[in-house]
Amino acid sequence: MKALKHIFLIVLTIGWLQSCIVSEKPNIDFFQNSKYDFKGAQFASINVPMVLAKSYIKKALREEGESEETIDLVKKASKIKVLTVTNGSNEMLNDYAQFLNDNHYEEWATIKHDGEHINIRVKQDGDAIKNMLITVGSSKNEMVFVDVKGNFTANDISKMINSVSDK
Template sequence: MKTLTNIFLTLLMVGFMQSCIVSEKPNIDFFQNSQYDFKGAQFASINVPMVLAKSYIKKALREEGESEETINLVKKASKIKVLTVTNGSSKMLSDYEQFLNNNHYEEWATIKHDGDNINIRVKQDGEIIKNMLITVGSNKNEMVFVDVKGNFTANDISKMINTVSDK
């Protein structure tokens, strides 16, 4: 019985760790479209297992002096996907924004910070925000896309945006 339990725990841990592996295949819907010509763009994607990551993320945010609003937002997240793109283009970003518009994502904020443009879009189900997409684009054709799933309120997102805007 103990051997069976150890095997189960080992398989469970391997499953968690496997989702931490960085992949060169995109993990965000628009970029998974095989018919789109990405013209030499290179991808690196990470699926963050929230069971393992929440405590580390909250600790790092506290060490960096982030507000409790931001830390509470992490508590409500159920899944995070990160995608980095190098050699991207402004056309690709424009097409991505059109894809989001077509899929009912609302633009909530655009913040300029140290030469980077940070765009926050959300998809609501009634009063609850089920999905938040954060896009960070720089002038160097490098982009970062963060797809956060969870159960957020408009107030949660507004507090986080205000905290980032104040800095």
């Protein structure tokens, strides 16, 4: 029985560690479409294990001087996926935006700063927001996509957007 517990703990630990591995395969729905021609775009993706990462993320945000609204938002997150794209195109970004529109994501904010465009879209289920997608695009055809799942309110996200906009 004791050996069975040890094996279970080892398998569980390996499962957590595997989710930390960076992959060259996209981990966000639109980019997993094998029929779409990405025209030489290169991907790097990571699934962030929240059990391990929450305390590190909150500490880093505090050290960077981020607002408590942003830190509170991290507390409510249950899963984060990050995808970076190199050699992306505006056409691909436009197709991604259309994909989000077709899947009922609402645009909440677009922020432009130093040549970068930050776009925040959410998917609501009544008053609850279960999914938030953040897109960061630069003029150098490099993009970052962050898919955040959790249990947020409109007020949570509005506070976070306002705190970022004020900076």
